[in-house]
Amino acid sequence: MATTTKTPARTATRLDVPKTYKLFIGGAFPRSESGRVTEVLDKRGAFVANVAKASRKDARDAVRAARKAQPGWAGATAYNRGQVLYRVAEVLEGRKAQFVDELQRTEGLTAARAQQQVEAAIDLWVLHAGWTDKVAQIGGHANPVAGPYFNLSVPEPTGVVAIIAPQEQGLLGLTSVVAPALVTGNAVVVVPAAASPLVAISLAEVLATSDLPGGVVNVLTGDPAELAPWLAGHADINALDLTGAGDLDWVELEVIAADTLKRVLRPEPGLAPETPQRILALTETKTVWHTKSRL
Amino acid sequence: MAFLDYAPAPESTSILNLRDEYRLWIGGEWVAGGGASFASVSPSTEQPIATFATADEGDVDAAVRAARTAFRTVWGPMSGRDRGKFLFRIARILQERARELAVAESLDNGKPIKETRDADVPLVAQWFFHCAGWADKLDYVGLGAAPQPHGVAAQVIPWNFPLLMLAWKVAPALAAGNTVVLKPAETTPLTAMLFAEVCEQAGLPAGVVNLITGAGETGAALVRHPDVDKVAFTGSTAVGREIAKALAGTPKRLTLELGGKGANIVFDDAPLDQAIEGIVNGIFFNQGQVCCAGSRLLVQENVHDAVLERLKERMATLRLGDPLDKNTDIGAINSSEQLARITRLVDQGEAEGGERWAPDCELPAKGYWFPPTVVSGVEASSTIAREEIFGPVLSVLTFRTPDEAIAKANNTPYGLSAGIWSDKGSRVLAVADKLRAGVVWANTFNKFDPASPFGGYKESGYGREGGVQGMQAYLKAGK
Numbered sequence: 001m002a003t004t005t006k007t008p009a010r011t012a013t014r015l016d017v018p019k020t021y022k023l024f025i026g027g028a029f030p031r032s033e034s035g036r037v038t039e040v041l042d043k044r045g046a047f048v049a050n051v052a053k054a055s056r057k058d059a060r061d062a063v064r065a066a067r068k069a070q071p072g073w074a075g076a077t078a079y080n081r082g083q084v085l086y087r088v089a090e091v092l093e094g095r096k097a098q099f100v101d102e103l104q105r106t107e108g109l110t111a112a113r114a115q116q117q118v119e120a121a122i123d124l125w126v127l128h129a130g131w132t133d134k135v136a137q138i139g140g141h142a143n144p145v146a147g148p149y150f151n152l153s154v155p156e157p158t159g160v161v162a163i164i165a166p167q168e169q170g171l172l173g174l175t176s177v178v179a180p181a182l183v184t185g186n187a188v189v190v191v192p193a194a195a196s197p198l199v200a201i202s203l204a205e206v207l208a209t210s211d212l213p214g215g216v217v218n219v220l221t222g223d224p225a226e227l228a229p230w231l232a233g234h235a236d237i238n239a240l241d242l243t244g245a246g247d248l249d250w251v252e253l254e255v256i257a258a259d260t261l262k263r264v265l266r267p268e269p270g271l272a273p274e275t276p277q278r279i280l281a282l283t284e285t286k287t288v289w290h291t292k293s294r295l
Numbered sequence: 296m297a298f299l300d301y302a303p304a305p306e307s308t309s310i311l312n313l314r315d316e317y318r319l320w321i322g323g324e325w326v327a328g329g330g331a332s333f334a335s336v337s338p339s340t341e342q343p344i345a346t347f348a349t350a351d352e353g354d355v356d357a358a359v360r361a362a363r364t365a366f367r368t369v370w371g372p373m374s375g376r377d378r379g380k381f382l383f384r385i386a387r388i389l390q391e392r393a394r395e396l397a398v399a400e401s402l403d404n405g406k407p408i409k410e411t412r413d414a415d416v417p418l419v420a421q422w423f424f425h426c427a428g429w430a431d432k433l434d435y436v437g438l439g440a441a442p443q444p445h446g447v448a449a450q451v452i453p454w455n456f457p458l459l460m461l462a463w464k465v466a467p468a469l470a471a472g473n474t475v476v477l478k479p480a481e482t483t484p485l486t487a488m489l490f491a492e493v494c495e496q497a498g499l500p501a502g503v504v505n506l507i508t509g510a511g512e513t514g515a516a517l518v519r520h521p522d523v524d525k526v527a528f529t530g531s532t533a534v535g536r537e538i539a540k541a542l543a544g545t546p547k548r549l550t551l552e553l554g555g556k557g558a559n560i561v562f563d564d565a566p567l568d569q570a571i572e573g574i575v576n577g578i579f580f581n582q583g584q585v586c587c588a589g590s591r592l593l594v595q596e597n598v599h600d601a602v603l604e605r606l607k608e609r610m611a612t613l614r615l616g617d618p619l620d621k622n623t624d625i626g627a628i629n630s631s632e633q634l635a636r637i638t639r640l641v642d643q644g645e646a647e648g649g650e651r652w653a654p655d656c657e658l659p660a661k662g663y664w665f666p667p668t669v670v671s672g673v674e675a676s677s678t679i680a681r682e683e684i685f686g687p688v689l690s691v692l693t694f695r696t697p698d699e700a701i702a703k704a705n706n707t708p709y710g711l712s713a714g715i716w717s718d719k720g721s722r723v724l725a726v727a728d729k730l731r732a733g734v735v736w737a738n739t740f741n742k743f744d745p746a747s748p749f750g751g752y753k754e755s756g757y758g759r760e761g762g763v764q765g766m767q768a769y770l771k772a773g774k
Contacts, residue, residue: 071729138437143762145744146421153748153762159731235708238753251544258539260708261532261551261754277438277772284710285748285759288727290737 021051021197023058023221024204026065027214033057038222040197043108051197054220059189059230062218066160066187067236069215074157074185078133085129085182087210089122095206096122099171102198107170121175124274128179131279135183139280148292155283157185158263159238162231164224166244170196174203176273177243178217183279186239189218189231193244197221224248232256239263239282243270301614304621306408310395316346317484319354319508320491322361323501329354330509335484338405338627339618339662347484350507355476355516358505362447362474363522365502370474371444375431382427382470384497389420392493396486400458401618403485405627405663406581408619414580418743419462425745426466429766433471436766441773444472445548446524448769451514453530454480454629455584455685461487463760464527465504466745471769473525474503478517481510482630515541523547525769529586532683532709532754550758550768552586552750554683555711558704559589559740560726562697563598565716569738571605574689577714577740579613579667582628583687586755587712589740591680592669593700596693603671603691610667611654625687628663637665637686644670644679644690675703683709697722701729710752714740733759 021040022029034055040048054062073081092099096118103114139155161181166173170193181188192200204219220227225248232240232253240257242250246267254264263282265271271278316332318325330349337344350358370378389396396419397411406415434440448468452460457479468475479487487506494504507513511534518526518538528538529552542549559577561570577589594602618626628634645651649670658664671691673680679690694700704713713732715723723737733751736742743749748762758768 075728141763143744143747145742145747147742147744149739149742151744151747153764158752254543255540258536258543261536261539261553261756263757284733284752285750285762285764286727286730286733286735286752287748287762288735288737289739289742289747290723291739 018049021049021201021221023052023054024201024208024217024219025058025062026069026218027208029204033061038197040106042105048105049198051201051221054222054227056230058220059227059234062189062220063160063234063236065215066189066218069213070157070160070185070187072213073187073216076185078136081183081185082129082132084211085125085132085179088206088212089125089129091206091210092118092122092125092203095202098202099199102202103171103196106196106198117169117172121172124172124175125179127274128183131183131276135276135279138276139283139285143287145289148294150290150292151287153285153287155184155280156286158282158284159186160236161186161188161239161241161282162234162237163188163190163241164228164243164245164248165190165192167193167195167247171199171203173244174200177241180273180279181241181282182216184283186282187216189220189237191220191222191224191227191231194224228253229256232262233259235260237262239265241265241282242267301622303617305617306398306401306619306621308398308402308619310398311402313345313399313485317488317508318348319350319358320488320506321354321358322364322505326354326357328509330513333481335403335482337402338629339659341661344403344485347488347508349509350478350513352516354507355513355520358476358507359447359449359520359522361502361505362476365500366446366474369500370469370503371472375433375472378470378472379427379430381497381499382423382430382466385493385499386420386423386427388493388496389416389423392489393417393420396458396489398619399489400486401626404454404457404483405618405629407623407626408621409623410581415456415459418745419458422459422462422745423466426470426766429467430470433766433770436763436770438767438770438772442770443773444770446473447522448473448475448525448527449517449520449523450475450477450527451518451530452477452479454483455581455586457483458486458490460529461490463529467760467765468525468527468769469503471766473769476505476507476517478507478509478514481508484508518542527768528552535756548768550760551756552758552760553754553756555586555588555709555751555755556591556681556683556707557587557589557712557714557732558591558593559714560700560704560716561592561594561598561602562715562717562719562722563595564718566718566738567598567602567605570602570716571609573714573716573738573740574606575609575613578689579625579687580741582626582665584629584633584685585741587734587741589712589714590684590688590690592689592691593694593703594691595700596695599693603669606669607652607654610669613654613656613667615656615664615666616659625667628665628686631663633685634663634665637684637688640679640682640684641668641670641688644673644677647674647677647679649673649677649679649690675706681707697726701726705731708754711750711755712736
């Protein structure tokens with residue numbers, strides 16, 4: 001009986017294999033072109049990871065990827081978008097332990113608290129999966145105009161949305177702003193909570209394996225104060241969600257965004273999550289008139 | 296008299312009973328303005344119509360205070376049903392005085408009487424009638440039970456549809472329970488002053504509507520006033536940007552209806568007779584001084600020559616002249632400044648390689664006139680394919696495939712309107728899906744209705760006017 005190939009006995013000294021946390025742009029995981037990283041320590045001060053620190057060039061690449069991906073995502077059927085968002089919840093559920101672990105390390109939560117947050121995030125993906133084929137019936141309607149016309153208003157995605165995610169509860173906060181933007185077919189460039197970059201990149205891995213087309217969500221870990229003005233001023237972004245920018249100079253960001261007349265969601269009073277209003281805030285009402293012929 | 300010559304058929308101005316001088320209408324009183332008064336001239340004759348006051352900062356403050364008082368004491372506490380009844384009264388009086396308003400509007404703006412009589416003024420009355428019915432049904436606008444008005448709405452409107460833009464602003468604001476301070480454009484203040492008389496006849500409580508005249512400075516002071524809760528602006532993208540900046544970080548809510556560079560797409564299977572009428576209506580309605588004008592004609596290459604030939608034939612029959620003449624198709628340009636802008640841009644379009652054509656039509660010696668003009672052979676990068684001209688000038692581009700048409704139509708920072716002409720329903724719907732524009736007209740153009748939301752994507756502004764969205768803009772969710 002051969003003994004040379006037997007599995008080594010588990011020992012307490014096994015070296016684990018830490019993950020390199022990179023950006024998520026266009027469906028790929030590149031390092032920052034700037035070569036910059038941010039050192040992440042756990043609550044006891046031990047080294048966890050060198051997380052990529054996105055640059056202005058990375059932000060531009062992310063916007064380009066989002067613009068390219070947006071028409072395809074918006075053009076998918078609502079049923080299809082719903083299934084993809086549900087798939088995100090499924091895959092997330094299967095990787096719960098990893099997220100619990102990452103939240104414990106970066107947010108210093110107890111296992112129970114961390115699990116609560118992950119489960120709330122999963123449920124939020126499920127909720128939004130269910131909205132994709134319903135929100136047009138809340139926000140759209142037939143219009144009884146005074147003439148022989150078929151006239152219909154529908155909410156359509158506003159396009160590319162840049163988001164500063166909430167700084168609290170990294171995974172849940174990120175989900176609460178990204179999922180509503182995706183429902184109608186927007187593409188997203190998101191800056192996750194500065195203190196919770198690990199779950200953001202792990203969520204990107206979930207998105208990358210959930211049939212979400214590459215580029216529909218782009219994640220730029222880094223300094224929100226540095227990245228936000230670049231995104232606010234970028235001419236190919238249609239809307240700026242400042243939900244997580246309460247501690248930044250968000251008034252200045254709004255002023256910058258006015259140059260290109262972006263739709264701006266302010267941090268205060270803020271839109272309640274889990275409402276169709278939050279989804280509809282990132283849509284445009286398109287009204288189509290069509291002549292009816294005389295019979 | 297040749298076949299196309301018509302005897303003059305001017306609408307009489309005897310129906311008007313204008314004052315020589317109009318003051319500001321604040322808190323139900325006519326009060327003098329602090330600034331220098333100015334004349335509004337008739338663009339077709341350059342004759343002054345009346346003088347108007349300029350509201351300075353103190354007047355703006357007085358108007359906002361009057362609106363605030365009316366909001367607190369009368370209009371806010373009033374039942375939705377009673378607010379609605381006031382608006383129904385206004386709608387009826389507008390209908391009763393429709394002829395007078397149409398004549399006044401044509402005189403002041405320069406647009407043909409057939410448009411003010413058949414489009415502007417009927418829509419004004421319809422807008423008030425439509426919104427009147429909303430006043431006691433606000434629970435159903437989609438913001439939950441008992442939504443609340445913002446308070447005082449500051450509204451600044453343009454000169455291209457003076458009374459209609461007033462209606463788009465005032466009617467939903469009042470139905471929702473707000474009070475308003477509105478500033479009409481300095482070249483077209485007349486019908487707003489007549490609207491004050493309509494409010495008086497309707498017995499509208501003092502201060503619910505306040506009308507202040509003046510130029511850009513007055514408007515800037517109004518939207519920046521700290522006690523304003525809601526700002527609604529229709530006008531240029533440049534000014535819209537400035538307002539958005541000024542309001543950043545303030546609690547004021549903002550809706551903007553700005554410029555456009557609408558594409559009117561003609562496929563080779565389009566019903567050409569209707570398409571030609573639609574192209575003409577799309578760019579020559581109101582002398583093309585329309586934010587949603589179909590100013591870029593995208594025509595499929597294989598029918599380009601046929602479309603252009605028939606379009607020119609049709610343009611040759613357009614009658615330009617006295618706006619008060621019932622046979623007039625093309626009236627006067629609103630101001631000398633606007634005429635200079637149109638002239639400059641068309642010259643530039645020609646210099647950049649466009650081929651300019653206009654029918655042989657005699658322009659009156661007095662007044663501001665520009666002939667209906669088509670510029671063909673325009674490149675997507677040409678100035679006149681990109682900048683809003685706001686005049687009777689059509690730029691013609693071609694395309695081969697639907698994808699190319701969509702790409703060209705969307706190739707603009709604006710996104711207000713678009714037109715599609717095709718007999719194939721499935722293609723119309725597929726193209727409409729991909730156009731990044733707030734209003735898409737298929738086999739028609741320039742249609743408006745208070746039940747139909749209007750407003751743009753991208754740099755054409757945000758928010759919608761009309762329909763349930765139009766009401767939502769003047770309300771916030773209840774507590």
